[in-house]
Amino acid sequence: MDRRGRQAEAARNDLRLLRAAHEVFTTQGFDAPVSAIAKAAGVGMGSLYRRYRTKEELLQRLCLIAMERAAAAAQDGLAEADPWDGLVLYIRTCVEFRSGALAPIAGTIEVTAEMWRLARLAEETADRLVTRAHEAGVLRSDVTALDISLLMEQFSRPAPGPPDEEHRKVRERLLTVALDGLRAPGATRLPGDPPSVEWYEGRWGKAP
Amino acid sequence: MDRRGRQAEAARNDLRLLRAAHEVFTTQGFDAPVSAIAKAAGVGMGSLYRRYRTKEELLQRLCLIAMERAAAAAQDGLAEADPWDGLVLYIRTCVEFRSGALAPIAGTIEVTAEMWRLARLAEETADRLVTRAHEAGVLRSDVTALDISLLMEQFSRPAPGPPDEEHRKVRERLLTVALDGLRAPGATRLPGDPPSVEWYEGRWGKAP
DNA sequence: ATATTGCGGAGCGCAGCGCTCCGTTACACT
DNA sequence: AGTGTAACGGAGCGCTGCGCTCCGCAATAT
Numbered sequence: 001m002d003r004r005g006r007q008a009e010a011a012r013n014d015l016r017l018l019r020a021a022h023e024v025f026t027t028q029g030f031d032a033p034v035s036a037i038a039k040a041a042g043v044g045m046g047s048l049y050r051r052y053r054t055k056e057e058l059l060q061r062l063c064l065i066a067m068e069r070a071a072a073a074a075q076d077g078l079a080e081a082d083p084w085d086g087l088v089l090y091i092r093t094c095v096e097f098r099s100g101a102l103a104p105i106a107g108t109i110e111v112t113a114e115m116w117r118l119a120r121l122a123e124e125t126a127d128r129l130v131t132r133a134h135e136a137g138v139l140r141s142d143v144t145a146l147d148i149s150l151l152m153e154q155f156s157r158p159a160p161g162p163p164d165e166e167h168r169k170v171r172e173r174l175l176t177v178a179l180d181g182l183r184a185p186g187a188t189r190l191p192g193d194p195p196s197v198e199w200y201e202g203r204w205g206k207a208p
Numbered sequence: 209m210d211r212r213g214r215q216a217e218a219a220r221n222d223l224r225l226l227r228a229a230h231e232v233f234t235t236q237g238f239d240a241p242v243s244a245i246a247k248a249a250g251v252g253m254g255s256l257y258r259r260y261r262t263k264e265e266l267l268q269r270l271c272l273i274a275m276e277r278a279a280a281a282a283q284d285g286l287a288e289a290d291p292w293d294g295l296v297l298y299i300r301t302c303v304e305f306r307s308g309a310l311a312p313i314a315g316t317i318e319v320t321a322e323m324w325r326l327a328r329l330a331e332e333t334a335d336r337l338v339t340r341a342h343e344a345g346v347l348r349s350d351v352t353a354l355d356i357s358l359l360m361e362q363f364s365r366p367a368p369g370p371p372d373e374e375h376r377k378v379r380e381r382l383l384t385v386a387l388d389g390l391r392a393p394g395a396t397r398l399p400g401d402p403p404s405v406e407w408y409e410g411r412w413g414k415a416p
Numbered sequence: 417a418t419a420t421t422g423c424g425g426a427g428c429g430c431a432g433c434g435c436t437c438c439g440t441t442a443c444a445c446t
Numbered sequence: 447a448g449t450g451t452a453a454c455g456g457a458g459c460g461c462t463g464c465g466c467t468c469c470g471c472a473a474t475a476t
Binding site (some may be wrong): 010029030102105108140143150151154155157159160161164166169170171172173174176177178179180181182183184186187188190191192193194195199203 | 237238245272312313315316348351355358359362363365367368369372374377379380381382384385386387388390391394395396398399400401402403407411
Binding site for chain 2 (some may be wrong): 456
């Protein structure tokens, strides 16, 4: 990892590329041009395409990382002693790095077996987090784990127009409002049936 | 309006065009191809471009209508006797027809004088609605009218992927959660400063 | 000095856009 | 019925902007 010379630069480039790709894709959407990632990373197209043979491959890598982070965030939430604080930590962390913005990518690209594995792991951990909050009576009973995933997705949705720091602050305010709405008991009964896992995963293509 | 023959068809086409444009642009984003609107309306490109000389003109018309509807919704909210119910009616109505999805268009197109006029009117009416709710003590005191506009915008944001009825239902559930979070008193203090009008309108280009 | 490796970015081929143009159709008028 | 006309649908033009390749160059290793 700490090799000298060009190998070190290569490793640095790889990281900058990943960071830039995350930033650009989550704020501009998946159809952002690859050249925008290269420019944001301060790297030439050649270097980008040596590491990732196609745009799809880059997106897959990005998704995988986002899933890892989401799973880790759920674990961190579980580690928290207080069930409510743990849940909030999980949600805030995921919205912070916009994991939800990458989830719907999956409809565009091929979902690898490893992605499915990680998705299932993250899903299961989040489920435990939500169940614990339910049992402690701190989370309104009519909201499901899937509702929360979709809430995070909604709050991660890229805004049109140029990237804007102010948007991030606004999102945090609104997320705080939404989190207050999640506390038990809900003032209003949630309308309609909760979303189904089949529908949720169906957007990603066929399960293995 | 109820003229016979071709003129009737023309009027019908105009309506279908507007409806289709609204549907497509709000669910797919502004860069949806014009041909998609024509197809969704069941109308040829020629007919579309006879009524609107450019895509921008169509978008302007659409924005104007959305603003009219938003202003009307705010009026309806004010007409409601209960301050909370009035506010909720306003928010739900606007999210229903996704007025917020059209607001950020304005950064893309030229904002006409009439659009500014209507925007100000809607803004002012919504302000009255929010103030009334504040004074009645039914709306948490740390949330501003602008926060609410941005909340509606967040919930109107187009989802990636193909249009999907299920998304609408999910949105309604999540909106219900958010509305519960708006009720006084907020469990958590909202972080940061409230968004400023200058920033909000600044995204539309220069004020007249 | 020479070989080798990774670098940046100009440019290729193409997909998909906004918009125009025109042959056809459906009605109004005599 | 015959004719003029207004509105129609949609193929296609010109062009932008994309994913991706290729190559001259700079930095290291030998």
